[in-house]
Amino acid sequence: MKYRNVYQLIAAFIFASLFAAPVVAVQITNTSNGYEQHTQVLASKALAQERTVTIQLPKSYHKNPDKKYPVIYRLDGKENLAYMTPVLAHLHTAFTKAAPEVIIVAIENTDRLRDLYPTKNEESAGPVGLGGGAARFLEFIETELIPLVNEKYRTHDFKVISGASAAGVFVLYALQTNPDLFQAHIAYSPAVWWNYGATAKSTKAFFANSKTLPNYLYMNIGQESGIMRERYDDMNMFLKANTPKALTFISESFDNVPHGLTFAAGAFNAYQKLFLPLQMPVSAYTGETHSIATYYQRLSAQHGEEIAPQESMIRELGYHFVNIGELDQAIKIFKYGISLYPNTADAYNGLAYAYESSGMYQESLEQVKKALALVDKNYLGYDVYLARKNRLIALLQQ
Numbered sequence: 001m002k003y004r005n006v007y008q009l010i011a012a013f014i015f016a017s018l019f020a021a022p023v024v025a026v027q028i029t030n031t032s033n034g035y036e037q038h039t040q041v042l043a044s045k046a047l048a049q050e051r052t053v054t055i056q057l058p059k060s061y062h063k064n065p066d067k068k069y070p071v072i073y074r075l076d077g078k079e080n081l082a083y084m085t086p087v088l089a090h091l092h093t094a095f096t097k098a099a100p101e102v103i104i105v106a107i108e109n110t111d112r113l114r115d116l117y118p119t120k121n122e123e124s125a126g127p128v129g130l131g132g133g134a135a136r137f138l139e140f141i142e143t144e145l146i147p148l149v150n151e152k153y154r155t156h157d158f159k160v161i162s163g164a165s166a167a168g169v170f171v172l173y174a175l176q177t178n179p180d181l182f183q184a185h186i187a188y189s190p191a192v193w194w195n196y197g198a199t200a201k202s203t204k205a206f207f208a209n210s211k212t213l214p215n216y217l218y219m220n221i222g223q224e225s226g227i228m229r230e231r232y233d234d235m236n237m238f239l240k241a242n243t244p245k246a247l248t249f250i251s252e253s254f255d256n257v258p259h260g261l262t263f264a265a266g267a268f269n270a271y272q273k274l275f276l277p278l279q280m281p282v283s284a285y286t287g288e289t290h291s292i293a294t295y296y297q298r299l300s301a302q303h304g305e306e307i308a309p310q311e312s313m314i315r316e317l318g319y320h321f322v323n324i325g326e327l328d329q330a331i332k333i334f335k336y337g338i339s340l341y342p343n344t345a346d347a348y349n350g351l352a353y354a355y356e357s358s359g360m361y362q363e364s365l366e367q368v369k370k371a372l373a374l375v376d377k378n379y380l381g382y383d384v385y386l387a388r389k390n391r392l393i394a395l396l397q398q
Helices: 002-019 078-093 112-116 134-152 166-177 194-208 226-241 259-274 290-303 311-323 327-340 345-357 361-373 382-397
Strands: 023-030 036-044 049-057 069-074 103-107 155-164 184-188 212-221 245-253
Touching: 036 078, 036 134, 049 078, 049 134, 069 078, 069 134, 078 103, 078 259, 103 134, 112 134, 112 166, 134 155, 134 166, 155 166, 155 259, 155 290, 166 184, 166 194, 166 212, 184 259, 194 226, 212 226, 212 259, 226 245, 245 259, 311 327, 311 345, 327 345, 345 361, 345 382, 361 382
Parallel strands: 069 103, 069 155, 155 184, 184 212, 212 245
Antiparallel strands: 023 036, 036 049, 049 103
16 A cells, blocks of 8 residues: 555656646735745647746745645636635635635736637627637646646645636636546636536536536526527536436525626635535535535535544534424434544533433433543533533433
C-alpha cells in the first residue's frame, strides 16, 4: 500500500510537469480587504495562446501551512471576485461555519463566444458561425490549469466551476463531458438558446442517460423571454423530472432580475446550498443515525479533512426530538452519541433525559449514574446530574 501511494505521487508529479501550462509571468498583489491575489499569465498549448488567471488565496493560507483548500474555478474573469468574496467570507464566518475557506481561480476571457459555447451557432437569432471552441477550452482547464493550480497551491479534490450566460452553458458542457472533473457546477442564467438550443438538448439527453450522478448543479434564470426562456424552461422542467440519483439539483427563477445580474441574485443561494455547515441541521436527519455519518462524510469531502460530528451536535439533535415528543428517535440518537463518545458524561445525561421524559426511570437512573462516574464535583454539569439522580430515586420509591 505504501509503495502504491508513492507511485501515485510520482505519477501525479510527472503529469503536472508534462501537462501544466508554463507560467510566463506572475504578479502578486494584496487587496484592500486582506486577500492575496496571484495574477498569472500561462502559455497554453491547448489554446495556442497566452491566458491570464487570477488565483485568490484564503486569508488563513499562510497561517496554516499544512491546510488544503477546495477550489472554485470562476469563468469570466476577476471582476467577479468583488462579489463572490464577501458572500463566501460571510458564509465561512457565520456562527454555523456554513462554508470552508476556498481558493478562487478567476479565468480571463480572450474570445468569449469561441471558448464557452460547445457548438457554432447556425441560427439567425444570434451571431452565425461563432462558438464551437468549448472542447479546447475544457482541455486547457483540465490538462493545464488544474494541474498547475494543484502543483503550486495546497488544494484538495473538491472543485467547483461557476459561470453566467455563455459561461453557464460551458458549465453544463463540462458536467456532461467529464462529470467527475468538478464536484459542483453553478450555471447562472445559462444561454441555452444558442444554436437551436443545442446545449439544452444535450443536457436533457445526459440526464436521461444518467442513473446516478453524485454531484451538485445549481441553475437560475432572470426576467428572460422569447426563445431563451422557452428553451431554458423546457430544459429545466425535464431536469427536475429526470434528476439522477445522488445529484443535488437546485433551480431558481428571479422574475424581476435582468440577465446580467442573475449571478448576483443567485450567488448566496448557490454556495449556501452547496456547502454544509459544521453543525448538521435537523433537516439533514432522515430518521436513521447513518444519515449523521453520511452528512459528515460529505462535509469532510468539502473541507478536505476528516470532520467528525460533535457530541454536542448529536445531543442537541436528541433534545430536539424530545421536545417535539418523538422519544424513540431521541433515545436512538442519544445512544448513537454514546457509541461515538463513550467517555463523555453529557452523552449519558442526554440519554438519561430521554428515558426520564419517557417515564423509564430505572433506565434513566442507570445512565445518570454513568455520567456521574465520569466527572468530579467541580464539573459544570455535576449538580444537574446529581439532581436528576436524586429525583429519579424519589420517583422509583413512590
